Amino acid sequence: MLSEILKKETEPMIEAIYSDAFIQGLIRGDIDDAAVAHYLRADSLYLDEFAKLYALLMSKTESKETVRFLMGQMAFLLDGESEAHEVLAHAINRSYEDIIKDGEWYPSADHYIKHMYFNAYTREDIAYAISAMAPCPYVYRRVAQMALERHTFDTDHPYRRWFEFYANDMNDTIDVMFGIMDDAAAHMTEKEVGILRKNYLESTEHERRFFNMAATKERWKGADMND
Numbered sequence: 242m243l244s245e246i247l248k249k250e251t252e253p254m255i256e257a258i259y260s261d262a263f264i265q266g267l268i269r270g271d272i273d274d275a276a277v278a279h280y281l282r283a284d285s286l287y288l289d290e291f292a293k294l295y296a297l298l299m300s301k302t303e304s305k306e307t308v309r310f311l312m313g314q315m316a317f318l319l320d321g322e323s324e325a326h327e328v329l330a331h332a333i334n335r336s337y338e339d340i341i342k343d344g345e346w347y348p349s350a351d352h353y354i355k356h357m358y359f360n361a362y363t364r365e366d367i368a369y370a371i372s373a374m375a376p377c378p379y380v381y382r383r384v385a386q387m388a389l390e391r392h393t394f395d396t397d398h399p400y401r402r403w404f405e406f407y408a409n410d411m412n413d414t415i416d417v418m419f420g421i422m423d424d425a426a427a428h429m430t431e432k433e434v435g436i437l438r439k440n441y442l443e444s445t446e447h448e449r450r451f452f453n454m455a456a457t458k459e460r461w462k463g464a465d466m467n468d
């Protein structure tokens with residue numbers, strides 16, 4: 242099945258994400274506060290758009306079951322992940338609202354969301370957009386599982402609940418997304434399946450870039466000229 246192949250194929254990239262500065266900083270608990278704030282500013286914008294992508298896909302499917310899933314995901318995103326974000330804001334002793342009020346589309350986040358929108362707007366079958374979106378829950382679940390398997394977090398560890406949230410709350414989302422991709426792949430040509438695969442691999446790389454963007458506090462070069 243396509244999803245099983247992709248899970249295996251992306252495991253080295255997910256190991257790399259796990260070893261990179263952002264996740265390791267969360268695990269050690271000594272990540273730079275400014276990197277966490279940078280991540281939250283980008284991620285609040287990213288999740289708002291991710292929710293709107295579901296709305297866009299709703300208009301493209303005939304399946305009521307898929308519409309129900311998409312609606313549930315929208316509600317979850319508009320509200321649900323705030324729990325994970327609150328953990329990060331609390332760890333750096335700042336209010337979430339205060340951190341995100343000057344959110345910006347930093348380059349890597351900007352590139353990532355446009356990859357998803359491109360697939361949602363230019364292709365009729367929602368499986369293409371879903372293949373670009375599925376690494377979003379999958380990478381976080383896998384990274385969180387790795388962290389919880391490999392480390393014992395003290396109960397008062399500032400980021401423990403962030404890992405627990407993503408290790409546990411993504412299962413239904415991932416199953417449905419992989420189901421949509423696998424069903425589509427079963428009747429697609431080899432070339433079309435190749436696009437699903439490429440979308441998925443690129444998004445996994447985008448996930449890595451997104452964390453590194455926060456760790457390095459990436460900005461547009463032109464933005465410095467206004468400082």
Ligand SMILES: Cc1ncc(CN)c(N)n1
Binds near residue numbers: 288376377378
């Ligand atoms: C960039 C990104 N990717 C994934 C997730 C987890 N839904 C997230 N919050 N942000």
